[in-house]
Amino acid sequence: MKNILQALADAVGRDYVSDQPEEMYFYARDPGLMPPHQPDYVVVPGTVEEIQTVVRLASREKIPIVPMGAGMALTGLIIPLKGGIVLDMKRMNRILEVHEKARYALVEGGTSQGFLKSYLEEHHPRLRHSIPDSPATATIAANVMIHGQGRLTQQYGFNSDMVSGLEVVLASGEICRIGSCAVSPDWFSKGAPFPDLSGLFLGWFGATGIITKIAVKLYPRKKMRDVEIFLTDDEELVPSMIYELTHTEMVEDINIFVQPRPMIFRGNHHIALFFTGDTDEELEFKRKLIWHALDPYIKSKDGGFMGIPPVMKPTLLDMPQKSVSRFADVKKGGGFEYSGPIILVEKYPQCARKIVELAARYDLGYSGMARIIGRGHSMMYGFAFTFNRADSEMMARTRSALCEISLFVLELGGVFWKPTVEEQKMALEKMDPNTRALMKMIKANLDPLGIMNPGNWEVA
Amino acid sequence: MKYEELVHRCFRCGYCKFTEDYHDFNCPTYRKFRFETYSPGGRMWLIRAWLNNEIKTSERFQQILFSCATCANCVEHCVFTFKDDLVNIFVAAREKLVSEGIIPPAVRDYLKNIYIGGNPYKEPEAERGKWTEGTSIKAFEGQEYLFYIGCVGSYDERAKKIARSVGNLFLKSGLSFGILGEKEHCDGNEVKVLGEAGLFQYLAERNITQFKEIGAKKIVTLDPHALNAFKKHYRELGATFEVFHSTQILAHLIRSGKIPLSSYEARVTFHDPCYLGRHNGIYDAPREILQSIPGVELLKMRQNKADALCCGGGGGNFFTDILGGGKDSPGRIRVRQALDTGAQIIAVSCPQCAKMLDDALKAENLTERLEVLDVSEILNRALA
Ligand SMILES: Cc1cc2nc3c(=O)[nH]c(=O)nc-3n(C[C@H](O)[C@H](O)[C@H](O)COP(=O)(O)OP(=O)(O)OC[C@H]3O[C@@H](n4cnc5c(N)ncnc54)[C@H](O)[C@@H]3O)c2cc1C
Numbered sequence: 042m043k044n045i046l047q048a049l050a051d052a053v054g055r056d057y058v059s060d061q062p063e064e065m066y067f068y069a070r071d072p073g074l075m076p077p078h079q080p081d082y083v084v085v086p087g088t089v090e091e092i093q094t095v096v097r098l099a100s101r102e103k104i105p106i107v108p109m110g111a112g113m114a115l116t117g118l119i120i121p122l123k124g125g126i127v128l129d130m131k132r133m134n135r136i137l138e139v140h141e142k143a144r145y146a147l148v149e150g151g152t153s154q155g156f157l158k159s160y161l162e163e164h165h166p167r168l169r170h171s172i173p174d175s176p177a178t179a180t181i182a183a184n185v186m187i188h189g190q191g192r193l194t195q196q197y198g199f200n201s202d203m204v205s206g207l208e209v210v211l212a213s214g215e216i217c218r219i220g221s222c223a224v225s226p227d228w229f230s231k232g233a234p235f236p237d238l239s240g241l242f243l244g245w246f247g248a249t250g251i252i253t254k255i256a257v258k259l260y261p262r263k264k265m266r267d268v269e270i271f272l273t274d275d276e277e278l279v280p281s282m283i284y285e286l287t288h289t290e291m292v293e294d295i296n297i298f299v300q301p302r303p304m305i306f307r308g309n310h311h312i313a314l315f316f317t318g319d320t321d322e323e324l325e326f327k328r329k330l331i332w333h334a335l336d337p338y339i340k341s342k343d344g345g346f347m348g349i350p351p352v353m354k355p356t357l358l359d360m361p362q363k364s365v366s367r368f369a370d371v372k373k374g375g376g377f378e379y380s381g382p383i384i385l386v387e388k389y390p391q392c393a394r395k396i397v398e399l400a401a402r403y404d405l406g407y408s409g410m411a412r413i414i415g416r417g418h419s420m421m422y423g424f425a426f427t428f429n430r431a432d433s434e435m436m437a438r439t440r441s442a443l444c445e446i447s448l449f450v451l452e453l454g455g456v457f458w459k460p461t462v463e464e465q466k467m468a469l470e471k472m473d474p475n476t477r478a479l480m481k482m483i484k485a486n487l488d489p490l491g492i493m494n495p496g497n498w499e500v501a
Numbered sequence: 502m503k504y505e506e507l508v509h510r511c512f513r514c515g516y517c518k519f520t521e522d523y524h525d526f527n528c529p530t531y532r533k534f535r536f537e538t539y540s541p542g543g544r545m546w547l548i549r550a551w552l553n554n555e556i557k558t559s560e561r562f563q564q565i566l567f568s569c570a571t572c573a574n575c576v577e578h579c580v581f582t583f584k585d586d587l588v589n590i591f592v593a594a595r596e597k598l599v600s601e602g603i604i605p606p607a608v609r610d611y612l613k614n615i616y617i618g619g620n621p622y623k624e625p626e627a628e629r630g631k632w633t634e635g636t637s638i639k640a641f642e643g644q645e646y647l648f649y650i651g652c653v654g655s656y657d658e659r660a661k662k663i664a665r666s667v668g669n670l671f672l673k674s675g676l677s678f679g680i681l682g683e684k685e686h687c688d689g690n691e692v693k694v695l696g697e698a699g700l701f702q703y704l705a706e707r708n709i710t711q712f713k714e715i716g717a718k719k720i721v722t723l724d725p726h727a728l729n730a731f732k733k734h735y736r737e738l739g740a741t742f743e744v745f746h747s748t749q750i751l752a753h754l755i756r757s758g759k760i761p762l763s764s765y766e767a768r769v770t771f772h773d774p775c776y777l778g779r780h781n782g783i784y785d786a787p788r789e790i791l792q793s794i795p796g797v798e799l800l801k802m803r804q805n806k807a808d809a810l811c812c813g814g815g816g817g818n819f820f821t822d823i824l825g826g827g828k829d830s831p832g833r834i835r836v837r838q839a840l841d842t843g844a845q846i847i848a849v850s851c852p853q854c855a856k857m858l859d860d861a862l863k864a865e866n867l868t869e870r871l872e873v874l875d876v877s878e879i880l881n882r883a884l885a
Contacts, residue, residue, distance in 0.1 A: 056534070056827075057535065059536060061559070061561045062556050062557065062559060062561075063538045063547055063556060063559070063561050063562055063565060064536055064537075064538050066546075066547065066550050066555060066556050067536075067537055067538050067543055067546055067547065068537070072512050072513050072514070083536065085535045085536060111515055112513075112537075113514070113515075129535070129536070129537065131535070132535050153523070154523075155519055155523025156523060156524075156525075158523055159522045159523040159524040160524075162522070163524070176514035176515050176516055177515070177516060177519060177523045178514070178515035178516075178518065178519070363516065363580045366512060366514045366516065366580050367580055367581065369512035369514070369581075370510055370512065370581050370582065370583075373510060374509065374510060375509055375510040375511050375512045375581075376512065377512070429509075430509040430510070431509040
């Protein structure tokens with residue numbers, strides 16, 4: 042294996058390759074609950090050409106290759122299940138172009154959410170992207186690779202719907218452009234009006250190619266932003282409340298959270314409504330429409346707007362919301378994992394009851410958080426549990442609770458988001474056989490040697 | 502290991518690597534090495550693995566631990582409640598390595614030199630006060646302030662100039678001060694952060710006793726690293742004297758009209774030393790000095806104050822160079838950041854930063870375009 046190390050060093054420079062126990066230990070795991078598996082090498086490439094050389098080498102030697110962003114998906118998607126090379130993409134973090142008028146940004150495949158946010162605030166203050174609440178190190182490419190959701194998801198859909206072009210290194214080492222950029226210097230569409238080939242890569246967890254450049258759509262950034270929280274203790278009413286709220290088309294983002302702490306939060310569903318405006322007038326207008334949309338529920342005493350303490354506002358308006366990461370240390374144990382199925386909003390009551398039931402049964406700290414996708418077209422319901430990394434028994438309980446959720450979700454008609462390998466298997470099993478065969482065909486053609494993030498989306 | 506109960510609590514979310522606004526990665530070792538293992542989260546996870554015998558004490562593990570510049574960017578930006586102890590945890594792991602005798606040769610040599618000769622330069626202690634030659638700086642005999650220089654200011658050629666420059670301003674202002682000269686001993690800040698807790702305690706107790714004996718009630722330090730040791734760790738050992746950094750005293754002297762200034766035309770950007778800024782919260786004094794000089798245009802680096810990038814010399818790296826050079830070394834990145842402001846001068850207020858950034862300027866071939874000066878040296882150029 043020595044010559045492989047040398048070949049990798051020749052490709053990216055000796056400083057950016059490791060086969061040392063420290064890196065093998067760290068890159069064998071993510072912060073979630075999936076069992077670790079060591080890579081043989083970790084490589085930190087700096088250019089597209091370097092990635093091509095590494096992929097060609099991997100293909101020649103039949104070595105698995107696993108692209109990694111920040112490793113924050115938490116469901117083991119960057120764990121090299123069959124060893125091989127972990128490609129830490131975060132050195133490729135340049136912002137290559139922002140087209141102000143066409144509202145898109147073109148960035149390298151390891152660019153973090155934080156970089157893009159900061160860059161836009163400084164250089165293009167009228168533009169923003171759909172930032173998720175994952176830690177700021179999480180990468181744009183990985184987030185769309187798992188069909189993530191962000192602050193603008195209620196308005197524009199999954200973050201992957203906002204992709205407007207890709208450059209991908211295929212398993213053969215060739216570069217492929219996807220979208221308008223394949224025929225034009227401009228990166229304004231990921232497919233239309235031609236066949237949309239982005240589906241060959243998005244959602245595949247790197248099992249069909251490595252994104253080296255990605256363009257994402259940007260949207261108007263208003264000068265002001267505010268949040269209101271509507272409280273109800275009746276989960277059955279939440280779906281119709283969401284229906285009314287999305288009908289206004291006034292809201293930037295809708296999150297609904299339930300959590301047991303502090304005590305006054307317990308038993309209530311907090312519908313956090315974010316909205317924006319360029320003037321006080323615009324902001325107040327939107328606020329008014331949002332309030333009016335829920336008038337009937339206020340009249341029937343089924344809920345009301347909560348006075349948000351001033352100290353809480355910055356926490357809520359933070360992007361990304363750092364407080365979400367803090368959940369990992371609720372048990373003074375540095376761990377959390379969530380299952381976040383995509384499911385109809387009308388299934389909210391069942392999900393909300395399930396998390397409370399499971400938390401009680403498994404004696405776990407929990408936080409339920411839904412994010413509305415599109416105008417109520419679906420939601421991501423995050424069943425999040427916090428655990429103590431030093432308490433293996435608590436970790437086992439958390440794993441069991443998450444396994445139960447997988448079954449529950451499928452029964453309820455939901456689909457797994459960023460599924461673990463086990464959940465991928467469950468989904469493939471339940472999948473329409475022709476769809477499954479199509480996936481198999483795609484994978485076999487794009488990765489004939491099975492070296493790209495093997496173990497993921499493998500159809501038997 | 503001390504703080505052992507905290508190491509499993511890191512979620513490795515990576516906020517610690519950034520500036521506050523996510524403009525850039527700001528952990529010096531992560532900037533340089535780019536493996537997660539060289540980030541604060543990486544260190545936390547590896548320390549835990551090491552304590553659990555999942556990894557061994559390898560050379561790389563030592564490099565990972567000892568390259569940390571203890572710059573406290575992670576302390577500033579971590580989102581968890583244990584954030585204040587992050588640097589303490591890394592130092593505690595170093596302490597364990599030191600106590601087991603498994604340390605990089607450069608660390609061993611540094612500590613050995615202090616043990617044997619009292620300073621890392623292998624120079625006689627008798628020469629500590631040599632930098633005052635040709636000045637009328639006096640020995641401490643109960644004056645209001647004891648001016649404490651530290652090893653770098655006493656022996657390093659570049660840093661000696663800074664000591665003289667500050668001393669000259671103190672003299673001009675009529676400040677009542679004296680120095681220990683050959684009787685001065687190492688403050689031990691770097692000994693402490695390199696993990697030699699026993700030697701540090703010895704140095705600290707000896708200094709505390711000496712300061713008490715000679716009746717030093719107010720100490721002004723040249724070096725922010727000494728300031729840190731005195732303010733934080735000596736207090737824990739019972740020290741009661743007041744401690745200031747030279748920039749605090751100089752700012753006060755300017756305010757009270759004791760340092761008359763004419764003008765000095767220059768575009769200047771200020772680099773915040775980690776042990777002055779993030780560790781001790783002193784951000785304003787050096788800026789106040791620079792802003793009081795007519796003709797100085799103070800330009801902000803994008804990463805400043807709590808977001809300043811370390812010069813790479815912290816955590817003992819000034820002496821051990823485990824963090825090392827190369828185009829992604831923090832010192833070189835920092836001078837490029839300074840260049841971006843359009844400044845002609847990088848102002849510093851730490852002799853270690855001065856040397857590190859001087860070297861970085863040379864490596865970047867920027868000596869024709871930029872100059873590194875201590876705040877006091879700029880003040881001296883502006884004296885009426
Ligand atoms: C506190 C917290 C909050 C979160 N909140 C949100 C949220 O609001 N919205 C949301 O969508 N998610 C959220 N997440 C989940 C997840 O962190 C994000 O989706 C994140 O964007 C994933 O990015 P990453 O760089 O960490 O991905 P990784 O985990 O590194 O990678 C994810 C997948 O993408 C693949 N991949 C990575 N880079 C490439 C590439 N260049 N080419 C091809 N494949 C690649 C990997 O192999 C892996 O399969 C949250 C997670 C945490 C811990």
